[in-house]
Amino acid sequence: MTNPVVTQSMHPAWPRVAFQGEAGAFSEMAIRQHWPDGADAIACHTFIEAVQRVCEQAVDFAVIPVENAIAGLVRPAHDAMHEAGDRLQSCGEVRVPIHLCLMAPHGASLAGLREVRSHAVALAQCRLFFARHEWLISMPHADTAGAARDVAEWGDRTRGAVASESAAARYGLEIIAHHIQDIPHNWTRFVVLQRRS
Structure with missing residues (x-):
C-alpha cells in the first residue's frame, strides 16, 4: 500500500479521514463540509485503499462517494465497500453540490x-x-x-x-x-465510514 498524502498538517484533535483522489477532489470538499472545525484529509489512490485504511485503523474515517444525481451509483466505490464487508459501518452522510x-x-x-x-x-x-x-x-x-x-x-x-x-x-x-455538467443542480452523496466496534 502506498503512503497517504496528508492534504493538511496533522492536528492531534482532528479526525483522520481517508478519501480517494488528490488534494482538491470533491471528496476532500465533502470532508471539509462534514467536519467544518477541521479534519486531516488523507488522499488515497483508490477506493479500496481508502476503505482498507479504516479497516486497519490507520485512519478514523473514510468519506466515499456512492451516488451522483446524473451518473447514478458510483460502482467502484460500492465494490470497495462490499469487499470490506461487515468490518465497516456507515456513521453519516453528506451531499455536496458538484459544479464541474x-x-x-x-x-x-x-x-x-x-x-x-x-x-x-x-x-x-x-x-x-x-x-x-x-x-x-x-x-x-x-x-x-x-x-x-x-x-x-x-x-x-x-x-x-x-x-x-x-x-x-x-x-x-x-x-x-464553468458549470459544464448536464444539469445545474448536480450533487454527489457521500457516506462516512468507520470501523465497526
Whole structure:
C-alpha cells in the first residue's frame, strides 16, 4: 500500500479521514463540509485503499462517494465497500453540490483543446457538453483533481481537465468553461465510514 498524502498538517484533535483522489477532489470538499472545525484529509489512490485504511485503523474515517444525481451509483466505490464487508459501518452522510469546470494551462482556448481528462464518473456528468464540442476527446483518469494536477504539470495547451474550481486554483489552471455538467443542480452523496466496534 502506498503512503497517504496528508492534504493538511496533522492536528492531534482532528479526525483522520481517508478519501480517494488528490488534494482538491470533491471528496476532500465533502470532508471539509462534514467536519467544518477541521479534519486531516488523507488522499488515497483508490477506493479500496481508502476503505482498507479504516479497516486497519490507520485512519478514523473514510468519506466515499456512492451516488451522483446524473451518473447514478458510483460502482467502484460500492465494490470497495462490499469487499470490506461487515468490518465497516456507515456513521453519516453528506451531499455536496458538484459544479464541474473545464480547465487548462493559461493561454489555452476551447477551440484549441483536443483531449480532456477526468474521472469517468465526472465525464459521465458532462455528456451534453462533449456532444456539443465533438472535437474534444474525453479520457478517463483516476480522479478529477489528479487530472487537473497532471494537466498543469504537462503544460500542453491542447490538454484540459474537468474538475472543481478549487482544483483549478490549487494547480494554477485557467477555467475555460464553468458549470459544464448536464444539469445545474448536480450533487454527489457521500457516506462516512468507520470501523465497526
